[in-house]
Amino acid sequence: MAPGSKPTVPSSVHLGQIQVQKKLGAGCFGEVYKGFHTGLKADVAIKFEAVHNQSPQLCHEAEMLKLLQPGDLQGFARFFYFAEEGNYNCLAMEFLGKSLEDHVQMCGGQFSPKTACLVAQQVLMRIEYLHSRGIVHRDIKPENFMWGVGPKVHHLYLIDFGLSKRYWDKRHVNSSQKLSLTGTARYASLNAHRGMEQSRRDDLEAIGHMLMYFLRSSLPWSGLEARTKKEKYQKIKEKKESTNLVELCEGHPTAFRTYLEYARKLGFKDRPDYVMLRRLFVELRAQLQKDQGKPIEDWHFEWLEGKEHEELDALLPYDDLKQPDDEAAPERPRSLCCFCGGSQVRN
Structure with missing residues (x-):
């Protein structure tokens, strides 16, 4: 290998079981x-x-x-x-498919309220599960959500946990200040910009910013010019702080503004009300369904409508999850389907 050149990745790993x-x-x-696992085919x-x-x-x-x-x-x-x-x-x-960002671009830079609502429902399920494991993601962005492949093409996956961190280790971590920004500035929470330790509230707020990006195609703090990264982050922070949520969410379903308002009011150690947040989008979906006069299926994203989907793997009914700071596990008599709002029983 020539001096200074980068070594070549191996042609196989795991004792030849995985072909690169x-x-x-x-x-x-x-x-x-992309690779192929010869044992799993x-x-x-x-x-x-x-x-x-x-x-x-x-x-x-x-x-x-x-x-x-x-x-x-x-x-x-x-x-x-x-x-x-x-x-x-x-x-x-x-192996997964395209990212949310890929699909935003395929849809001309923004999602319809229906697509944004369906995305929100799955995103909230993923983040609730992550938080139930005592972990915060800390880098919420469209590139870190990917779609499945084949019969799971409408299943949304949360990926990339390189910046993730435990917020719970027998007890909630303590708040720290004067930290550098971790994550992606466009979607980061206000408190992350202010140098605060991140907790569940920060993932939720970043999701709110991401959802508004889907609806608006851009955010007021996107594309700000600056000479240095530090200056750019400061400008983004100031624009975020000065942008009223009513202004940010104007012209879009109120569920998105209600969501962001709630996320921004959470305290550092507060246990989010995931049931209430998911209900916001269950109710929005019901209203959108009423407006269009026909059912909205779990796979009714803009890029999948009009295609045959008889072989898709159904999205499972979703149970409320116990969070680390819950005193007792919630009762789980039947699963509440977070998509349609009705009760279903697992197979």
């Missing part, structure tokens, strides 16, 4: 490849990160993925393998 195929993209951590996504990376993330992400393995809960990629392979740390997981 084509490169899909790259990020701050390293590169992503399934496509996989493989992340490679240089062993001597100054800010390694894959080992931490592998630990997070192990904690999140959901059994029959949908929306989290299956974790297959992590190890050091030659010059690289290697992480293999379930």
